[in-house]
Amino acid sequence: MKYFIIYPSLMKGIMKKRNLLSVLLIGCFMLISCSKELDIQTNFPFTLEIMPVPSKVISGEIVEIPCHIKREGFYQATExxxxxxxxxxxxxxxLQVDKPLKPNKQYKIPLDSFKLYYRPKSKExxxxxxxxxDQFGNEKTAEFDFN
Structure with missing residues (x-):
């Protein structure tokens, strides 16, 4: 019968190679799972804040409606x-005095704080x-009721 004798120095070399191979394999798996693209959040919810307005209006008199869009996060390209x-x-x-908006038509809001102006043309x-x-589908609504 033949016996194989493994010397301690040879055993240390085998263990070092095995450990090195393990580290290289783990590193390869980690690199494969990484994505090279950055995940940048662009879609942030917002709230629409409206200052109090009078409940009664006079025909022909302009009512100012101060509004503010309060963002929960900031993405510069949000419109x-x-x-x-x-x-x-x-x-x-x-949106500007003497430039009436048409119903159901979209108009761009230039700033987060803006004023609406309402001019009643009847006494009813x-x-x-x-x-x-915004362009991401977030939407807020407000209703106004003047007597």
Whole structure:
């Protein structure tokens, strides 16, 4: 019978090679699982804050409606737009004085803080709703009711 004798120095060399091979394999698996693309969040929810407005309006008098878009996060390329629909009454809604908005048409909002102007053209009650949205599908709505 022949016996194989493994010398301690030879055993240490085999263990070092095995450990090195294990480290290399683990490193390869880690590199394969990594993605080279950065995950940048662009879609942030927001709230629409509207300052109090008078409940009664006079025909022909302009009512100022201060609004602010409060973002939960910031992505510079986010664009907001507004549209509106009037349910009752006759009047015009404006982003700038003397430039009335058309119902159900999207208009770009230039800044996070903006003012709407409403000019009633009749003495009856006025009801309209606005929708503020971004290009990611987030949308907030507000309803106004003037007597």
């Amino acid at each position: 907001y737009s507004i549209r509106y629909f009037q349910h009752e009454g006759l009047g015009s809604l404006m 009650s006025h009801k309209f709703q606005i929708w503020v949205s």
